[in-house]
Amino acid sequence: MATKIRLQRHGRKNYAFYPIVIADSRAPRDGRFIERIGSYNPNTNPATITLNFERALYWVNVGAEPTDTVRSILSNEGVLLMKHLQGGVKKGAFDEAEAQKRFDAWKAQKQQSVDKLKVSMASQRELAEKDRLEAEKAKNAAKAEEVAKKKAELAAAKAAEEAAKAAEAAPAEEAPATEEAAAE
Numbered sequence: 001m002a003t004k005i006r007l008q009r010h011g012r013k014n015y016a017f018y019p020i021v022i023a024d025s026r027a028p029r030d031g032r033f034i035e036r037i038g039s040y041n042p043n044t045n046p047a048t049i050t051l052n053f054e055r056a057l058y059w060v061n062v063g064a065e066p067t068d069t070v071r072s073i074l075s076n077e078g079v080l081l082m083k084h085l086q087g088g089v090k091k092g093a094f095d096e097a098e099a100q101k102r103f104d105a106w107k108a109q110k111q112q113s114v115d116k117l118k119v120s121m122a123s124q125r126e127l128a129e130k131d132r133l134e135a136e137k138a139k140n141a142a143k144a145e146e147v148a149k150k151k152a153e154l155a156a157a158k159a160a161e162e163a164a165k166a167a168e169a170a171p172a173e174e175a176p177a178t179e180e181a182a183a184e
Contacts (some may be wrong), residue, residue: 002026005059005066005074007040008033017041020051020058020070035059040073046117051077061086078107 002025007018009030018040037059040050056079060066066074067149074080085099 003034003059003064005037005056005070005071007067015043017043018073020056020073023062025065028094045121046114049073052078053079053082057082076110078103078110081106139148 003022004025005020005022006029008021009018011017016091019036020040022035022036023031023033024038027033035055037055038049041048049071054073056077060083064086082099082103085103088094089096089099127145134169
């Protein structure tokens with residue numbers, strides 16, 4: 001029986017997550033499987049991968065063929081590197097302790113680069129947030145200035161209108177007074 005290490009699609013439309021399974025190559029994508037060894041969630045940033053390392057290594061060693069996507073996941077998690085190192089131990093190039101030391105060094109370096117990436121992404125997010133806030137403040141200041149200008153124009157127009165009404169009312173009040181004076 002030819003076995004494959006592949007992804008099954010679960011989740012809803014536009015929000016999929018993928019269990020990593022060992023299945024017969026003839027089985028349908030989301031059908032029967034032999035064993036579930038992990039999951040892959042691309043919806044988080046960075047993508048979340050949970051993997052039973054020992055079982056994945058076992059299945060790779062017994063000949064299960066990973067798909068392209070699963071191969072990259074296994075490579076990123078170090079399963080394929082450990083298989084390579086175990087091959088070196090079998091050939092006698094180095095011992096098991098040296099293989100474990102090399103794997104641990106690789107894993108530490110990988111973790112350091114992931115942490116560096118997370119910090120970089122967080123700082124970029126903070127800078128983007130800060131830039132957006134500054135742009136919003138500038139936009140609000142421009143809008144406030146525009147509103148103040150319109151209010152000043154309205155106040156000036158209203159004052160001019162009141163002055164015109166007062167000017168019309170003042171001569172009208174003076175005219176009856178002069179007529180009364182002329183009548184006397």
